[in-house]
Amino acid sequence: MATPVSIEVWNPNGKYRVISTKPMPGTRWIRLLTDQNCRVEICTQKKTILSVEEILTLIGDKCDGVIGQLTEDWGEVLFSALSKAGGKAFSNMAVGYNNVDVNAATKYGVAVGNTPGVLTETTAELAASLSLAASRRIVEADEFMRAGLYDGWLPHLFVGNLLKGQTVGVIGAGRIGSAYARMMIEGFKMNLIYFDLYQATRLEKFVTAYGQFLKSNGEQPVTWKRASSMQEVLREADVISLHPILDKTTYHLINKDSLAIMKKEAILVNCSRGPVVDEVALVEHLKENPMFRVGLDVFEDEPFMKPGLRDMKNAVVVPHIASASKWTREGMATLAALNVLGKIKGYPIWSNPNQVEPFLDENSPPPDACPSIVNAKPLGLTASKL
Numbered sequence: 001m002a003t004p005v006s007i008e009v010w011n012p013n014g015k016y017r018v019i020s021t022k023p024m025p026g027t028r029w030i031r032l033l034t035d036q037n038c039r040v041e042i043c044t045q046k047k048t049i050l051s052v053e054e055i056l057t058l059i060g061d062k063c064d065g066v067i068g069q070l071t072e073d074w075g076e077v078l079f080s081a082l083s084k085a086g087g088k089a090f091s092n093m094a095v096g097y098n099n100v101d102v103n104a105a106t107k108y109g110v111a112v113g114n115t116p117g118v119l120t121e122t123t124a125e126l127a128a129s130l131s132l133a134a135s136r137r138i139v140e141a142d143e144f145m146r147a148g149l150y151d152g153w154l155p156h157l158f159v160g161n162l163l164k165g166q167t168v169g170v171i172g173a174g175r176i177g178s179a180y181a182r183m184m185i186e187g188f189k190m191n192l193i194y195f196d197l198y199q200a201t202r203l204e205k206f207v208t209a210y211g212q213f214l215k216s217n218g219e220q221p222v223t224w225k226r227a228s229s230m231q232e233v234l235r236e237a238d239v240i241s242l243h244p245i246l247d248k249t250t251y252h253l254i255n256k257d258s259l260a261i262m263k264k265e266a267i268l269v270n271c272s273r274g275p276v277v278d279e280v281a282l283v284e285h286l287k288e289n290p291m292f293r294v295g296l297d298v299f300e301d302e303p304f305m306k307p308g309l310r311d312m313k314n315a316v317v318v319p320h321i322a323s324a325s326k327w328t329r330e331g332m333a334t335l336a337a338l339n340v341l342g343k344i345k346g347y348p349i350w351s352n353p354n355q356v357e358p359f360l361d362e363n364s365p366p367p368d369a370c371p372s373i374v375n376a377k378p379l380g381l382t383a384s385k386l
């Protein structure tokens with residue numbers, strides 16, 4: 001028997017049945033759907049991660065589209081059920097979609113949406129926060145104060161690393177990696193070394209121009225270098241932030257061997273996906289190298305941490321909150337809803353998923369387009385001319 005799942009219904013007489021597997025921030029996304037004749041059903045089950053069985057119950061016999069979360073396992077079973085129920089679209093409320101079997105979705109003719117762009121700066125800001133928290137030992141110092149251990153200023157108390165003039169390394173210099181790099185370079189005058197499969201031309205131009213500006217003001221210019229391997233970044237950088245997608249090529253990119261070539265006092269930040277780092281190897285490395293520090297937003301087996309990590313003073317850990325600003329989360333909900341709505345309505349695909357601002361303007365109706373569909377090509381969906 002199917003497990004019952006609690007739901008909240010908006011616009012019960014709407015023609016198209018759209019499900020959201022979680023309540024999402026803001027109300028604009030609900031309004032956009034109900035204004036276009038959708039009946040919106042929001043799962044209100046008090047359980048953080050829904051199982052495939054629970055989502056199957058939500059989909060039922062008739063469902064036109066689903067907005068889902070990165071914690072869910074969207075594979076063959078769910079896409080087959082969604083397609084049988086007449087569904088045309090699924091959107092993750094996330095830019096990353098490693099939880100989605102896109103080939104299975106394509107096989108069943110289901111479009112897969114994601115939410116790029118709206119979370120770029122927010123996520124980069126958290127990576128920058130973790131870089132600072134780790135380099136200046138902020139969490140350790142906070143715990144020390146709260147424990148009543150502060151007896152007065154001391155020359156050696158919580159000495160950390162100065163970022164100015166050091167080298168920031170970025171692995172995966174896409175939207176978020178590039179935004180993070182700019183923050184660290186402009187904010188702290190760090191030099192850049194990056195590794196990506198593609199050249200980050202705009203980022204390089206930014207660093208060159210900023211370097212010239214500093215020089216013309218009599219300051220030490222910042223520099224950039226595109227590394228020919230990830231190892232080069234690991235060897236040379238003082239702070240390394242990981243921003244690639246998670247796929248076969250990036251699984252355990254950081255492992256025992258790659259940790260061994262990093263500087264003993266380096267800082268490693270991960271705001272991409274947990275499995276990019278071999279967390280067991282990381283815990284060992286943290287134990288053996290007390291001056292090596294990490295800032296982690298994501299974990300290999302969320303919501304769990306590998307044994308030993310929670311006891312490491314040289315680790316700052318937060319629960320996958322990199323995109324958690326109100327504006328961003330409301331925007332993510334909007335983009336996810338518009339991906340689903342756009343496909344139901346047969347709208348074309350927005351031509352530039354890096355420029356989604358027109359969809360986010362509260363004061364005007366969004367364009368008649370799907371903001372970002374990752375399997376548009378194999379599904380033969382056309383791009384908008386807007």
Ligand SMILES: NC(=O)c1ccc[n+]([C@@H]2O[C@H](COP(=O)([O-])OP(=O)(O)OC[C@H]3O[C@@H](n4cnc5c(N)ncnc54)[C@H](O)[C@@H]3O)[C@@H](O)[C@H]2O)c1
Nearest residue numbers: 096123172173174175176196197244245249271272322323
């Ligand atoms: N922690 C969070 O809450 C949070 C928030 C947003 C995004 N993310 C993660 O960040 C990822 C990146 O997001 P984005 O918007 O910057 O995506 P993006 O596609 O703009 O950037 C990813 C970059 O990784 C590069 N890359 C791919 N494989 C690589 C490899 N083997 N080695 C080096 N570089 C490689 C790509 O060329 C690309 O430039 C998402 O896929 C998601 O998993 C996490």
Ligand SMILES: O=C(O)[C@H](O)CO
Nearest residue numbers: 093094095096119323
């Ligand atoms: O991929 C994403 O978007 C994040 O992990 C959540 O914002």
